[in-house]
Amino acid sequence: MGSVARHDRLYPEPTGEVRMSLSLRFAAGSHKGMIREGNEDSGYAGPRLLAIADGMGGAAAGEVASSEAISTIVALDDDVPGSDLLTSSAPPSSAPTTSCA
Template sequence: MARDRLYPDGASTGQVRMSLSLRFAAGSHKGMIREGNEDSGYAGPRLLAIADGMGGQAAGEVASSEVISTLVQLDDDVPGSDILTS
């Protein structure tokens, strides 16, 4: 990720490059009360996301699925793009 960083006096540090390597695992459990699991998750090349389905609320599984579906669109692997400004 590269972006200009500005200081209060308006000076810029120029571009900063950062590298981050992650190892991850995921798991989810419906618990002892609910009949189903309403949570959703996504792991892609540049984005990890978890959406809590709010068990017990109407259509929690739909809401969490919609959030993940929307976020997945941000994970297009375009070299040099900044996911935060997409």
């Protein structure tokens, strides 16, 4: 007979609202590397969201895929954090497929 770990005992249900403020300082840089001719990476830094998309150097249209990914994510950085994340239902691959077709 073994024992079963009960997760609800490890992580009790919250009893109230917790508020927290967060300040983030960041810097970013990008480099094409030693082999590739261009850099296919994309990035975004907004008031509430940071995002990096790796362009998959050497793959066809890697720069298009990373740019489309960032363009989609930028729309989520609005005045009501999380609202678009909850209502978005588009599959992750729909934008790059549409753009490359």
